[in-house]
Amino acid sequence: MPSTIRPSALHLILSLLFILPSLAYLRAQTPYFQQEVHYNIDVRLDDEAHVLRGQIDMAYQNNAPHTLDSLWFHLWPNAYRNRQTAFAQQQNRMNKSRFFFAEDSELGGIDSLDFYVNENPVRWALHPNHPDIALLVLNEPLAAGGKIRISTPFRVQLPRTFSRLGHEGQAYQLTQWYPKPAVYDQNGWHAMPYLDMGEFYSEFGSFDVRITLPENYLVAATGTLQTESERAFLEEQIKKSSAHLDTLSDAEEPKASFPPSSPRLKTLRYTAERVHDFAWFADKRFMVQKETLSLASGNQVECWAFFTQAEQELWKEAAGYVKRSVAFYSEKVGEYPYPQATAVQTALGAGGGMEYPMITNCGLAGDAQSLDELIAHEVGHNWFYAILGSNERTHAWMDEGFNSYYDHQYSRLHYGQAGFGYLPDFMMNTSEMDIFELAYLYQARRRLNQAPETPSNELSEVNYFLGAYEIPAKALRYLEQYLGAERLGRIMQAYYQAWAFRHPQPEDFRKIVEEGAGKKLPWLFDGLLYSNQKQDYAITDIEEIGDSIYIRLRNKGEIAGPVPLSAMAGPDPAVELWVEGFDGERTVALPAGIYTEIVLDRQRLTFDLYRQNNHFHPQGLLKKVEPLRLQFGAGIEDDTRTTLYWAPLLSWNNYDKLMPGLLLYNTAIPEKRLEWALAPFFGLGSSSLAGIGDTHYNFYPKGNFAQRITLGANFRSFHYDFNHRFDTRLRYTRLQPYLRLNLSKPATSNRYRAIRLRTLFLHREQLTFTDGEFTGTEWQGSAIQELSFSTEQRSAINPYSWQVALEHQAYDSFGQEQRYLKASLEWNGNYTYQRGRNISLRLFAGAFLYHSERDAGYLAPGAFNLISQGFNDYRFDDFYLGRSDTDGPWLQQVSIRDGGFKNVIGRGFSLGRSNNFIIAANLKADLPEDLVSWLPLKPYFDIGYFDNAMPTGTEDTFKDQMLWSGGLMLGAFNDAIAIYFPLANSKNIQDRYVERGGYWKRVAFSVDLRRLNPWRMVDRLEF
Structure with a gap:
């Protein structure tokens, strides 16, 4: 239990929670400094109770230019303590209910803490809202340049693997497992609760860790293994693993059971320098592979892979993937400074992989390419976050985005251009869009995208994927093509050299990039990275005068970024140049020639919102209209074609009987402004036409009231009755104009609000009689609002x-x-x-x-x-x-x-x-x-x-x-x-x-076709 703090002190703590943001503003002018933390940890694993017991001693160096009277600590195992923590709330918000419905025995937490500073007990308290954050009140202020020693025992009840820390049976993932000071920098304290979607920010220092556990466990960890007997044990395991893998057959079933734990214990010692975290993984079933990489400097890097029999046929190559990933990043960014790099297969609960200094753990991959790319991405985090220690929680794009830029290069180098390999060919057809562009446009066209420079917990899931990973990666690719690959390479290496083992901020990166580019880049930083503004250029007209053609361009978006312009002669560009960014309109002159097409951004480098207006055909009659193509079924938008989708339909009612029909529509993924669908049918029983149709236009207003305004109308006409006596079918027609406002909401909110106004114009045929004689039918109309x-x-x-x-x-x-x-x-x-x-x-x-x-x-x-x-x-x-x-x-x-x-x-x-x-x-x-x-x-x-x-x-x-x-x-x-x-x-x-009458006449059924509408389902896909 935490030490008691009297109410007045607790009131002070609560006050500090509100004061700290203003202090951060005042400290923004403080020169750069960086704290140091050096850890000495002894820990023992009880694999029957799934408990860690340990003692931690740390030396905390205050390099700030002012005195500290308290320290914030992270107790992140307490994220699993109950169902009210920030982690639990985020899981609920992300519609993940596994943790909420976990058994109490599957939860976890850290306790038995008793903090001492310089061998004297100190008062401390848990944050009132976050049990995974604590405040230590120092007995004596820590002066600038001073150092203190902090120690405490601790006990961690390991949860099941719901996120990063945890266990599945006797397979252990020991991450975020020990008490850890929050970062204190020129912007103040950065105490943060543990989150699944949202990573970390930690102080650099060193670790000396001793791990005690049953003798037959294999351990993979941050740092250098100092226990010689264990090194020999691992070498023996490599031989055994290789012999097993050499005789591996496709029919062999993986063994999931755990062997009994040895009654004998062993203690392993690991040391690590210039790191800000320590993770370790233990499993009695691990197989081991190792390769060695020689860097350009002559330094040797041991490249390890630890894995079980699950996907063993893929993981037998994993050490080689680690090796070539380290070599790739060393060449592109800067030489790897650590003695080893390890990939571990685990039952990961947080995404496909998670990185720690010198070690990464990966979940199931499915195929060799996916595993290679996953390992490459996670190994790359040794540069972007392990070495360049930016604040992942607040500026996730500075590690995930930069790393994704390089891992995409790695994928192109080894596997070619990424695409939609998991979608049927008929859906892709000739579309040049990849999965990243599709996801971006799916959000951006609906004005649901968010700026990459948004704190992680304020991003929706899909926007975290886009803002943290793909938008910055694509933005750097865009910048690379604009400046030249060699020049951007030098800039990124300069950034690495300047900020290795430090805490860079966005402004630090911007300064280096703009200095290296020799120009200001507001379109990149203020536009693409710091805002959710849109980019949308268009070709509006072309005129040939003399020996030049003049191309009129319009910026219909909000970002004035550079854009490549190409004059095509067949499949290749005859002329290609970069047009500097502009607002409004600009005319660009090119040499006259016989061009098949004028194209903006043919390589899809920019974030153009609507590419249909990026094409102009000088030789055709319909210069701005792409060729018509009929496509069966559904599809991904192809901006090089005017696509009309079609599909055969069958319908039935008791009056028209069987109705063969044809569905025609222009709706694709992502959403268009103007969308329509028409489904005419022919009733074989009524020998007449029937059908339904809808057309609507989507508006996306700026401001905070409505996210989307849809103005449209739908129509349907079928027979609704049959009079057997007069052999007459009665028809209805229904026209419904409508206006729908989808109201704006915070991106992380799951509350959706809408206002709808509609008018129904109904016309129904009715039987008419004169003096009791049937004379035919007439239409009766009504209107409902x-x-x-x-x-x-x-x-x-x-x-x-x-x-x-x-x-x-x-x-x-x-x-x-x-x-x-x-x-x-x-x-x-x-x-x-x-x-x-x-x-x-x-x-x-x-x-x-x-x-x-x-x-x-x-x-x-x-x-x-x-x-x-x-x-x-x-x-x-x-x-x-x-x-x-x-x-x-x-x-x-x-x-x-x-x-x-x-x-x-x-x-x-x-x-x-x-x-x-x-x-x-x-x-x-x-x-x-x-x-x-x-x-x-x-x-x-x-x-x-x-x-x-x-x-x-x-x-x-x-x-x-x-x-x-x-x-x-x-x-x-x-x-x-x-x-x-x-x-x-x-x-x-x-x-x-x-x-x-009988029972079966009482049985009812319902069919709600509106809920089965595929377009409605697509529209509800908001992550």
């Missing part, structure tokens, strides 16, 4: 959504104009009682605020319904197989709207319908996984009340107007398709069932 506001909290744990709506309709009733205004509230929520298992509650309340026919003797248009079927879907919102059927299987289709009941009643009854108000609750539950894992069976229960405001309802009792029903349901696709088997019902429902 609806305004709604919705909120959705997306989460793997206890998600919910709600919507409030106002609806108005004016209509003709027996020659008189009638109207209503109604309001409704729908709430949907899940209680997640087990991982992936929910109890779901839906609540609905609806009432007419005004209704001119509230007390009419019939159910007026727009009536609320506890039971929603085709005949009462007056807005034609849903698709029904037998919308107007009075009998047969298609009558048994229901929709989960209004009251949400799942009972088959039929149009001949007013049960559950109201001109006044209804309230309802719908409950369903996933069964526990260990009870039913293979069958999506759920119990459900509905209860509701409807107010029968008709004169015939004046005698109705509360019981008459109360309905309830329960049963079992089978659902698929998150219950978008479901079958309902009623088992118990209220008497008023049971009476109707008796009139309907």
Whole structure:
């Protein structure tokens, strides 16, 4: 337990938490300094209890130009202490529920701490909000240039592997495992809670670590192994591993079981200089391989690989991958300064790999190329973070981005250009877009991208991938092509030489780059790295005058970066030059010639938002339009073609019967501004056309109110009834203009809000009679206006959504104009009682605020319904197989709207319908996984009340107007398709069932095609 600090002191601590940001501003003018920490650690692993017990002694050197009276410490094992830590909250935000539902025995933490400074006990306390941060209050101030010795025992209960630190069985990942001072620099203290997405910032120093554990464990660690007997043991293991790998067969099954631990213990000693962290990994099943690299200076680097039988056929080459990665980075950035480099295969919970000085651990890779590239990236972190010790939590792009720039070079060198190898060829076709550009455009076109210079915990998952890794990597590639590879190479090496084993800030990197470039680069730093501004150039016109052609360019974006311009003669450029960045318009002159195409950025170096306007065809009639191409199915956008996607469709209803059709659309990934889809059908039963269509335009306003505004209209037309007596089919048409505002939100928020305004123009054919004689059909029209506001909290744990709506309709009733205004509230929520298992509650309340026919003797248009079927879907919102059927299987289709009941009643009854108000609750539950894992069976229960405001309802009792029903349901696709088997019902429902006949006429089904819409699914992909 932490030492007691009196309330006044604790109040001071809390005050400091608010004062520190202002102190950081004052210290921004302090000259650069760097603290030092030298560690001496003894630790013992108890592999039965999964516990570390140890003693840590450290020498802390204050190189700041002022006195310190307290020190912030990181106790990062406490991130796994409970389900309220910053780590746990981030896991929930990222919709990862494994930690939330972990057993208490799988959690972890650090305790038994008793801090001493210079052999005297000191007071300390945990941060009030973060148990993985502590404050040590020094007994005596630590003067500038002074040094103190800090010591404490500690005990770490190792969690299961949820992130970095942990164990899977007796495979151990010992990372972020010991008490560690936070960084103190010219910007103040950098105390930070442990996060999964968001890395670290640590002081440089040295480590002398002694590890005691059972004798048959193999250990891979930071630093140099000083125990000669263990070095001999590893050499013997290399021989055994090589012999095993030489006889490896594809049919051999990997062994996952752990051998018994030896009763004998061993103590291993490791030392490391000029490092800021120490990690180690222990497993009794490890195989070992080693290679040796000779650097240009003559220094030798031992390159190790430790791995189990999982993917052993890939890992047998891993030491070679480590070797050539170290050689690559040494040549490109600066010579590797450490004596060894190691890759370890572990059950990693945080991404594909994680780096520490001299050692990296990697999860499963899948194939040899992926493993090689993963090892190269993680080995590269020895330069970008282990040596260049930037603040990964605040400036993640300075290590991940720079490292990705080099690992992409490594991949191009050994494997060629990256692409979409995991997507079907028909989706890619001729698209030149790679996965990184696709991800960027997917976010940027919707104005959801974030600046790389954003703290990690303020980035969404996809924006962390983009902002930390890919945008800075692509920006450096862009800069490389602009300045020249050799020049940028010298700049990066100068940066490395200037800041090795120090803590560079973004301004330090910018200074070196701009000095090396000989010019200011605001487009790179202020544009691409420090903002989420967009880049978008266009060719607007070309004119040939004399022996020159003049190309008019327009900057439609916000970043005035340089852009390459090419005049193509066939597949190769005849003329190519860089156009310096500009705002507005610029005209560029090129020598006249017979060019097949003028192209901006043909190598896709820039971050151009819409590349369709980067092409101009001087010789064609349609100079700005790319050639038309028909493509089957879905696809990735190809800016060199005007792509029309198509797919055959089949549909069916009981009136048009089987309907073959054709889907035509321009929608691709990523999102376009103007999108449309058209699906004409031909009804074989009706011998007539039917179909649906939609077109909309997306606006992306600046500002903080709306992220996207969509203005559009959709249309549909089908037959909805068939009169057998007069052999007449009745058609409906539905035109719906709509306006939707997706409101802005913080990137890390999972709460989505939207405002929608729509008008429904409905026209339905009706039978007409004169003096009782059938004379044909006529069209009857109506218009409905609806305004709604919705909120959705997306989460793997206890998600919910709600919507409030106002609806108005004016209509003709027996020659008189009638109207209503109604309001409704729908709430949907899940209680997640087990991982992936929910109890779901839906609540609905609806009432007419005004209704001119509230007390009419019939159910007026727009009536609320506890039971929603085709005949009462007056807005034609849903698709029904037998919308107007009075009998047969298609009558048994229901929709989960209004009251949400799942009972088959039929149009001949007013049960559950109201001109006044209804309230309802719908409950369903996933069964526990260990009870039913293979069958999506759920119990459900509905209860509701409807107010029968008709004169015939004046005698109705509360019981008459109360309905309830329960049963079992089978659902698929998150219950978008479901079958309902009623088992118990209220008497008023049971009476109707008796009139309907046998049990199978009571079974209902639902099909929600809106939730199965693939475009809706793509739009919801926000990470």
